[in-house]
């Protein structure tokens with residue numbers, strides 16, 4: 034599941050592109066809060082005045098820091114307009130402002146270049162590709178990866194049941 038918020042709609046478009054790639058549902062916190070949380074959550078917020086949106090931080094806090102969940106975080110901002118330094122700044126500061134609230138396992142993160150007026154089609158494509166990438170790991174609703182290992186007798190064993198996140 035994808036959970037996000039937005040003020041002017043760009044994060045909505047980005048979340049929907051991720052959702053399309055991932056083949057999962059996106060929840061806009063301005064409209065509805067999901068009643069039940071899945072084990073894998075893609076969480077996104079734009080940055081306004083150096084801060085993630087408060088409802089996204091509130092969502093994390095109200096759900097016990099998403100403890101026990103596997104999370105991929107994305108932020109939408111314009112800091113990378115200021116070149117490599119801006120991008121680094123966004124990576125360290127903006128992503129950390131979200132990640133430091135999370136008690137679950139953050140397994141992936143992305144910065145997306147947002148926009149103010151003209152939609153950034155490159156960002157939409159990147160978001161869709163990221164969704165596809167995440168689907169490869171967390172395809173459909175199945176969180177458990179299939180891993181085959183040889184046991185001591187040399188027979189293949191399905192270890193799916195043994196892997197815990």
Ligand SMILES: Cc1cc2nc3c(=O)[nH]c(=O)nc-3n(C[C@H](O)[C@H](O)[C@H](O)COP(=O)(O)O)c2cc1C
Pocket residue numbers: 038039040041042043044045079080081082083084109110111112113146147148149
């Ligand atoms: C009033 C305002 C303040 C913003 N502040 C920041 C900021 O502090 N850092 C940044 O990198 N981008 C900033 N941005 C850029 C937004 O993060 C970007 O436009 C984003 O795509 C907005 O997301 P939304 O359309 O989902 O609301 C700001 C944009 C606006 C309009």
